[in-house]
Structure formats: structure tokens, C-alpha cells
Amino acid sequence: xxxVEQHPSTLSVQEGDSAVIxxxxxxxxxxxxxxxxxxxxxxPQLIIDIRSNVGEKKDQRIAVTLNKTAKHFSLHITExxxxxxxxxxxxxxxxxxxxxxxxFGKGTHLIIQP
Amino acid sequence: xxxxxxxxxxxxxxxxKPVTLSCSQTLNHNVMYWYQQxxxxxxxxxxxxxxxxxxxxxxxxxxxxxxxxxxSFCFLDIRSPGLGDAAMYLCATSRDGGHSSxxxxxxxxxxxxxx
Numbered sequence: 001x002x003x004v005e006q007h008p009s010t011l012s013v014q015e016g017d018s019a020v021i022x023x024x025x026x027x028x029x030x031x032x033x034x035x036x037x038x039x040x041x042x043x044p045q046l047i048i049d050i051r052s053n054v055g056e057k058k059d060q061r062i063a064v065t066l067n068k069t070a071k072h073f074s075l076h077i078t079e080x081x082x083x084x085x086x087x088x089x090x091x092x093x094x095x096x097x098x099x100x101x102x103x104f105g106k107g108t109h110l111i112i113q114p
Numbered sequence: 115x116x117x118x119x120x121x122x123x124x125x126x127x128x129x130x131k132p133v134t135l136s137c138s139q140t141l142n143h144n145v146m147y148w149y150q151q152x153x154x155x156x157x158x159x160x161x162x163x164x165x166x167x168x169x170x171x172x173x174x175x176x177x178x179x180x181x182x183x184x185x186s187f188c189f190l191d192i193r194s195p196g197l198g199d200a201a202m203y204l205c206a207t208s209r210d211g212g213h214s215s216x217x218x219x220x221x222x223x224x225x226x227x228x229x
Contacts, residue, residue, distance in 0.1 A: 034217070043118075043204055043220035044157065089156060100169070101147055102218060104156035 002027040004092050006105025014113050019080055021108045023090035024072040030092040033066060033073045034102065038087045047088075048075070077110075085112045117141050118221035120205050126227045127195050135190040135224045137205030146188040147218070148180060149204040157204055163188060164210065192226075200228045 003026040013019045025033075031052035036044035050057045050064045050073065057064050061080075066073040077084055087109050091102040119138045127133040137146065144165050149157035161170045163182045177199070179191040192199055202225050208218040 036220075041223075041225075043120075043206075043222045045220065046217050049217065101159040101162050101171075102157075103159075106156050107154075 002030055002092055002094060002103040004090060004103050004105040006090050006108060008108060009106065010109045010111070012111040012113055013080055015080055015082060017080055019075075019077045019084070019110055021075045021088055021090070021110070022072060023074070023092075023105050024070075025092040025103075026071070027092070027094055028068075028071065029094045032093040033064070034091050034093075035062075035064060035075050036089045036091065036104075038089060038107075040086075044089060080110075080112050082112050082114060085110060118205055118207055118219050120203075120221035120224050122224060123222060124225050124227070126229060127192075129197065129228055130194045133192050133195055133226070135192075135203050135205075135226070137188045137190070137221055138186050139205075139207045139219075140186070141207055141209070141219060142185060143207035143209045143219075144185070145208045145210050146182060147206040147208075148178075148188070148190050149206065151202040151204055151223070153201075160190075195226070195228045197228050200226055202226075 006023045034049035035047050037047045038044045048059050048062050048064050050066050061078045063076040087107045089107045090105040093102050117140050121136050147162040148160045151157040160174045177193050181189045202223045204223045205221040206218045
């Protein structure tokens, strides 16, 4: 089955700086890669996703890059703000639509220092 | 408005006493999932329903069962909860559109405590 590795487990950055979280996956058949933000006591919320036919996607301060050859993808958050503090999970799915469920990385606790 | 609703938000059950967690959705999505998330860990898929078809993950214990009486509702039954089953249980839905966007929407979760 699919295995997703995520690094770092904890990331502390100064407010206004950029944050980068990296993930690798094992199954070359995976072709859908979402990123979720989870705040304490809440369910994960999708913040951005990318499919294998695209190398990069941006949404305001958030961007995701995908390198299919190397089987890794990254989340980039620019101009970080205190409300960005949360746990971020990457995930991968083998089916194009993710209908068979997601395999998650272990999460990154992002701390924004004021 | 909440689109995936889980009840209750917090559930305390006794060791060995059957417990049922519920999930409802207003999105009319054909796929519903149950994930288990233990403290400081990633969500782990237990099983999912694709329409009425039940799909169990290979390593999901038999102690966990699920029912989906209609499109909107899905239940997670834990037949004999053990201390190791204490976790956050997350329900999610998606619409399988082949290669089109099928974002998974998560509920707020039910935190289960076993005493």
C-alpha cells in the first residue's frame, strides 16, 4: 500500500516568514495530493490540492509543488500569520479522485512566533 | 453551515460496552469514510462506503463495523471498545467524479473516551 512520509514534525517560524513542509510518497500510481490543516479539537480542512498532471498550484499565500519523478510534494506558506498555527497533514491517493480514501503523513505542527 | 455533521462531539463509554457514532451529510456525496485519529497521529482510514458498497481496510479490526442506511447517514459501531480504541473518529465524504475534483470534506470528529 501507499506510504507517505512528512517532514518536519514541528516547524517554528517568525511571523511574516515563509514555511515549507515536505512529503514523499511511495506508490507511483498515486495521483492526487491534498493538504489539510487541522486546528485543535477540529476536523481536517482542505487548504489546497494538486493532481499529478500539474507541477505547481497557488492560492494566495499558499502553494503546492509536485515532483512526480522524485515522488515528493511540498507545501509553501508565505507571509505567515498567527492564524496559520495548526497541524498540517499531507496525503496521497491512488485513485484519480481519491474515492478509495487518503493515506496521510504524520503531520507537521506549525508554530508561528509573533 | 456544517456539511458533515458528527454526533456526539464527545462520547464516553465503558470498556466492553457497544457504542455507536453517527455522521450525516448535506452534500449528497456518494462516498463516506471513517477515519481513526489517535493523539498526535495522522488519521487512519478504517473503511468507506462507495454508494452502498462497503470497503474495509485490511488492517481494520473486526471490532469496528459500519452501517449506511441511506446516502445521508453513516454509523460507526464499536462492538466491544477497549482502552486502545480511545481516539478521535473522523467522518468524511467525497463525490467520486473520476478525474474531476473530488475534495474530501471532514466532520468535526467525535472524541471517544473509554473508561
